[in-house]
Amino acid sequence: MFRNLIFDWSGTLVDDLGPVIEATNAVLGRYEIAALDREGFRRAFRLPYREFYADLLPGIPLEELEAHFRPAFDAAVTPVTVLPHAREKLEWCAALGIRCFVLTSMDSLAFERQMDDFGFRKHFEATYSGVLDKREIIHRILETHGLDPAETAFVGDMTHDVETARHGGISSIAVLTGYNHAEILAAVRPDITVPDLGVLRDLFDRRRGISRPIATVGALVFDESNRILLVRTHKWGNRWGIPGGKIERGETSIAALEREISEETGLSLTDIRFALAQDCIDSPEFMRPEHFLLLNYTARATGTDVVLNDEAEEFRWLSPAEALAMDLNQPTRTLIKEVALKGG
Template identity: 65%
Template sequence: MFRNLIFDWSGTLVDDLPPVLDATNHVLANYGKPTMDREEFRRRFRLPYREFYEELLPGVPLEELEDHFRLGFAESSGKVTPLPHSREKLEWCRAHGIRAFVLTSMDAPSFYSQLKEFGFEPFFEETYAGVLDKRELILNLVSDHGLDPGETAFVGDMTHDIDTAHHAGLTSVAVLSGYTHAGPLSEARPHITVQDLEGLRRVMERPLRSVRPIATVGALIENEEGEVLMVRTHKWGHRWGIPGGKIERGEPSEEALRREIREETGLEVGEVRFVMVQDCIDSAEFHQPQHFLLLNYVARRISGDVVLNDEAQEFNWVSLEDALAMNLNEPTRQLIETQLKDPR
């Protein structure tokens, strides 16, 4: 799929959030500002980090802030560790002849110390550290190394990484293992979203053109008040959609629908009505390239309360009209619009 991968470092290959949070709070405390907990930091931190600090400490020179940050980082008891699957992914790249690079905003001395400590040096053709705005370097990196943009992906955990990939015409790969929550990442519209680097390896190993379309079922589930169930999932870029899944071999589609609804929501449904079939081919909204045949239904809940499994992160009962105002994946939007035209 890709012959070249450019990796971010923090939150993509290594987990350095504990000392980074300590160092950030050290900076804030030096200027009498309230400190942050982990979740507030993840919500607010962004790159380029000069913009982040300008919002919190306007007018303070960046060099002064960096001095305080380095001291806080050095004094932190928080550990920096490789993220799960990092080494395996890099070994896989080397074994398959995939060229690998690093482009990171991390302070250069700290980065090169970690690179050596974790034994990751041999995996990379070139590394770039201390880059405040990655968009300013990415085009030169691609040009200097003769990379074909169509065969190159930038892999990162922050919206700035996604923006950087798009700036250079590269495929953007968002990983959910790092600093930024799935919601803000999805708003940057990455081409591919994966939970971690193991997920990226599986995507790259899949021979796309030789795989047949996958038949799936899904339904607008109505409750007694006429509302429909919307679920939010990482797989669809943290957009809202309907519960459903793949049809197993030998399984009638309506049986598959009832099983998937039961597994994903804990609900039992009664009457089921077929509405439409949709082609969904390599949707940019889905976390990996796939060709789906989506068999869409309407069903009515007869029992049970919603209990989500690990495929969805949030749910809501809403009217069809209110659902259209949500951040929906496109197939769900098409289904709702069709249902509104012909509710039967």
């Protein structure tokens, strides 16, 4: 477990994406550039943000753009809020004696105001704000505070945070609560990826031996032509696999399977049959170290009109032979070989 955590601010501890998008579109509107929606912004925005604006508004001085941005941000209707699990994560760090820091590109005045408004100042040994390129000072932070790189991680929501960690020789932890889309973050290969800080806390607890393996369900879903449904997800390094997820407390495995398939694909299932159980312990293919007990089933879909949620990037209906030619995660490859090719 890490002894030192350097946190990004926006998108990692607080949710200010709404007002930032409002302010960004106000700036773009001054120069008659079309507004960005939330997904468009998350796919386009990057740090250092001068590079983001250089693409959209070439030749406009950054100082001029910032003069438009700051009042627009202060006037934004969408409030800035603490992200779920952030406060609990910081209190957890304090209880365990983990040293915490902030390194953010956010304007220093706004950052200081938010830190006091949310009562977060007490949690941090030192903070660094208004840093356009975090790579320029990461080594200074480590040296100033005597942080051992092997015991230190940078927790952030953007590719620049991962690049900064790599530049500093420390571990990178990506959270999916902020500015960069999951697929964009996956492309720079963070050391650990978590959906939120609550999962990160649970992961650390498991490494300390506090928790047990996670029980999950998944299904090899067939259509009427005996094709298999595969989905591609960033969670498994953009490999293809089957839909599924965790069993919730008080939920049967079949109920969990029906719920997960409905949430992830919009499909209903019939003819559900247990296939096999697999142990998956700290797979290098998964986005973070985990110990899963995989309960695999086969099932029939009542239709083929798939509606994906945000956990997957795309889907395909394929024959078993075609599926095995894909870049599959290993548990899915094992399941197909054990079931589909044996007439299961």
